[in-house]
Amino acid sequence: xxxxxxxxxxxxxxxxxxxxxxxxxxxxxxxxxxxxxxxxxxxxxxxxxxxxxxxxxxxxxxxxxxxxxxxxxxxxxxxxxxxxxxxxxxxxxxxxxxxxxxxxxxxxxxxxxxxxxxxxxxxxxxxxxxxxxxxxxxxxxxxxxxxxxxxxxxxxxxxxxxxxxxxxxxxxxxxxxxxxxxxxxxxxxxxxxxxxxxxxxxxxxxxxxxxxxxxxxxxxxxxxxxxxxxxxxxxxxxxxxxxxxxxxxxxxxxxxxxxxxxxxxxxxxxxxxxxxxxxxxxxxxxxxxxxxxxxxxxxxxxxxxxxxxxxxxxxxxxxxxxxxxxxxxxxxxxxxxxxxxxxxxxxxxxxxxxxxxxxxxxxxxxxxxxxxxxxxxxxxxxxxxxxxxxxx
Numbered sequence: 001x002x003x004x005x006x007x008x009x010x011x012x013x014x015x016x017x018x019x020x021x022x023x024x025x026x027x028x029x030x031x032x033x034x035x036x037x038x039x040x041x042x043x044x045x046x047x048x049x050x051x052x053x054x055x056x057x058x059x060x061x062x063x064x065x066x067x068x069x070x071x072x073x074x075x076x077x078x079x080x081x082x083x084x085x086x087x088x089x090x091x092x093x094x095x096x097x098x099x100x101x102x103x104x105x106x107x108x109x110x111x112x113x114x115x116x117x118x119x120x121x122x123x124x125x126x127x128x129x130x131x132x133x134x135x136x137x138x139x140x141x142x143x144x145x146x147x148x149x150x151x152x153x154x155x156x157x158x159x160x161x162x163x164x165x166x167x168x169x170x171x172x173x174x175x176x177x178x179x180x181x182x183x184x185x186x187x188x189x190x191x192x193x194x195x196x197x198x199x200x201x202x203x204x205x206x207x208x209x210x211x212x213x214x215x216x217x218x219x220x221x222x223x224x225x226x227x228x229x230x231x232x233x234x235x236x237x238x239x240x241x242x243x244x245x246x247x248x249x250x251x252x253x254x255x256x257x258x259x260x261x262x263x264x265x266x267x268x269x270x271x272x273x274x275x276x277x278x279x280x281x282x283x284x285x286x287x288x289x290x291x292x293x294x295x296x297x298x299x300x301x302x303x304x305x306x307x308x309x310x311x312x313x314x315x316x317x318x319x320x321x322x323x324x325x326x327x328x329x330x331x332x333x334x335x336x337x338x339x340x341x342x343x344x345x346x347x348x349x350x351x352x353x354x355x356x357x358x359x360x361x362x363x364x365x366x367x368x369x370x371x372x373x374x375x376x377x378x379x380x381x382x383x384x385x386x387x388x389x390x391x392x
Contacts, residue, residue, distance in 0.1 A: 002103055004032045004167065005082030009072030013090035014044040016214065021052055021059075023093035029100035034059045035076040036090075040066030045090070070188040073163070074177045077170075085170050087163040091214050098210040102167040105204050109138060112172045112200035118165040118211040123324055129209060133158040136207035141200030146251045148194065154378045155262055155351040163189045165211035172199050181238040186228035187263050191239055194256075198246050229268040232260050233390060261381045262351065266297045269305035271386055278302075278311055280380040284345050288312050291341060293359060294349035295319035295332045302349050315343045338368070346373050353378075 006024050010017060024034050036049045036059065046063060053061035064075055073087060084106055088094065098116060105114045115134075120127045133147065150156035176195045184191060197203065239256055264271045265280070272279035276286055284290060290312045292299050299317065306312045318335045319325055325332035338346065346363060350356045356375045363373050 002031065002084065002107060003082040004029075004084045004086060004099055004103060005076075005080035005170075006032060006034045006086050006088055007073055007076035007080060008034070008036050008088045008090050009039055009069040009076070010036055010041060010045050010049065010090040011039045011066065011069075011072075012041045012043045012045060014041075014048060016091040016093075017045055017048050019093050020088060020090050021048075023096070024088070024099075025056070026096050027094075027099040028097050029103055032058065032099055033080070033082060035080060036061050037072040037076045038063045039068070039072040040064065067182060068185045068188065070177070070180055070184070070192065071182050074180070074182070077174055077177045080170065083170055084167050085173050086167040089162075089164055089213065092164060093212050095208075095210040095212075101206060101208070101210065105206065106167065106169070109202070109204050111138060111202040111204045112141065112169045113196060113203045114167045114206055115144075115159070115203060116165050116206045116208055116210040118160055118213055119209045121212055121214045126212075132205075132207070134205040134207070136205060139203050139205060141197045141203045142248070144203055144205075145194055145197035146249060146255075148197070149255045149258055151251050151254050151258075153353045154258055154376065154381045156353060161187070161190045161193060162213070163193055164213060166193075168196060172196055175199075179242070181234050183234045184231055184238060186231045186267060187235055187259060190259060191235060194239070194252070195242055195246075198243075198248060198252075227268045227270050228263060228266075229271055229390070232263050232268060235263070236260055236390075257383055258381055260383070261385070264386075265351070266301055269301050270309075271390065273305065273309040273311070274387065275385075278306065278347065279385065280376050281345070281347055281374045282377055282380065283374050284312060284347060286311055288344040289315045289342065291316040291318060291338055291343045291346045292349050293318055293335070293346055293363075295322070295325045295330060296350070298351055299349035300330075302347065316341045335366075338363075338366070344372070348373065348375050351376070 038046045038049055049061040053059045062075060102114050117132060119129060148159050150158060173196055176192050180192060243252060278284040292302055292314060303314060303317050306314055316337060317332050318337060319332050320335060322332045322334050348356045348359050350359060360373050360375060364370055
């Protein structure tokens with residue numbers, strides 16, 4: 001029987017790690033090995049791993065110094081014996097049939113990778129299922145790589161960028177982990193996935209929701225302790241080198257450009273701190289009074305950066321889910337509070353263009369002047385906006 005290796009990077013994951021492990025142990029297809037790599041945890045994660053690895057022969061536990069998720073995945077790859085590799089995050093869990101369905105497809109179809117749908121669990125509750133671009137079936141790996149992000153609309157994803165909810169032939173993914181720059185600690189999974197897709201002759205998209213990933217408001221990086229500016233420099237240099245070897249189309253280079261800018265917006269806003277306006281909202285000049293709409297990662301980065309770099313006065317920070325954010329200590333208020341505040345502009349801090357436009361329409365419905373509502377200016381999502389220090 002074919003062996004599949006599950007590799008789980010673990011860092012301070014004691015709260016959900018047991019559920020993650022049990023979801024693998026409960027698989028209907030049992031010819032697997034589970035490799036748990038403790039990446040320098042300071043909680044009880046290793047104690048949990050240690051207990052399981054002594055109970056089950058097909059569970060392997062490894063301890064290493066903290067080096068980030070890809071460092072842990074690479075260590076797991078080095079000892080994996082499976083013909084196929086599937087990655088799992090330590091706070092997520094999987095459907096009991098995912099392993100069996102992955103193997104059935106990989107053995108019956110001429111494919112190098114299988115991708116399933118995933119369901120987000122936010123603050124313990126399952127969110128509405130997302131509809132994906134792909135119908136079930138076989139696709140060229142390069143075709144999916146060229147359509148990971150809609151090249152015409154920033155920022156519209158057509159596929160989950162993580163390594164989870166996927167199964168790879170080991171021969172495809174191991175070469176990438178041998179060359180990956182481990183200094184990349186933001187979008188490192190995107191780098192690996194992009195190259196794996198390009199290197200895969202065929203990929204099967206399985207339109208079933210078999211992977212469950214958690215996102216908690218209190219775990220989002222709303223206030224960053226370090227910038228990912230250098231990490232994005234490493235990501236750019238690594239992928240440019242690898243993409244040139246693969247002779248890819250201009251579409252993929254454009255996607256990389258958008259990913260770099262997106263990542264800096266989400267955690268490296270210092271790249272834009274010296275502009276005379278609030279990037280990428282050119283109408284908003286330094287010193288203007290603004291309301292930030294959206295308490296996701298972008299909203300958190302803008303809230304922190306406008307204060308840190310004295311760009312604008314934040315009169316109010318609002319979100320539809322303001323109650324959850326308040327519970328987790330963020331100074332977010334109800335959208336209704338906009339009526340009680342004086343401001344110059346409402347900045348819609350939402351990356352997805354379609355959602356931003358819905359929010360804009362809702363605000364207009366509240367009687368807010370269109371001229372005061374600003375969205376991301378797509379033409380500014382460009383390498384031209386980066387400082388010289390990015391290229392040094």
